[in-house]
Amino acid sequence: MGCFFCGSAGSSCEKYPEGKDIFRLQCEKCGTVDFSEHVDTSKLGTLTADDRASWAEYFRGNKGKVPLIDFGNFDSIQERLRDKRDAEKLRAELQKKRG
Numbered sequence: 438m439g440c441f442f443c444g445s446a447g448s449s450c451e452k453y454p455e456g457k458d459i460f461r462l463q464c465e466k467c468g469t470v471d472f473s474e475h476v477d478t479s480k481l482g483t484l485t486a487d488d489r490a491s492w493a494e495y496f497r498g499n500k501g502k503v504p505l506i507d508f509g510n511f512d513s514i515q516e517r518l519r520d521k522r523d524a525e526k527l528r529a530e531l532q533k534k535r536g
């Protein structure tokens with residue numbers, strides 16, 4: 438199975454072994470990330486390809502330090518990632534106009 442975020446082959450996403458409502462993504466590139474079941478079922482399906490790429494970059498940049506992604510923090514992280522991506526796109530457009 439390919440990683441939902443970066444597309445890397447050989448990743449897995451399985452229910453947390455202790456029966457909690459948590460799913461664990463294990464990916465060579467993104468690392469190990471835990472998601473609450475509510476995020477998995479209601480939020481991840483709404484992500485665009487750009488959003489998934491931003492999340493993958495976030496996971497790689499914070500490998501080993503990513504908090505449990507739950508309903509409470511998903512939206513705030515998503516908003517920061519979109520703001521960062523939008524700022525980078527604007528910066529790139531301005532550079533094109535200048536040069």
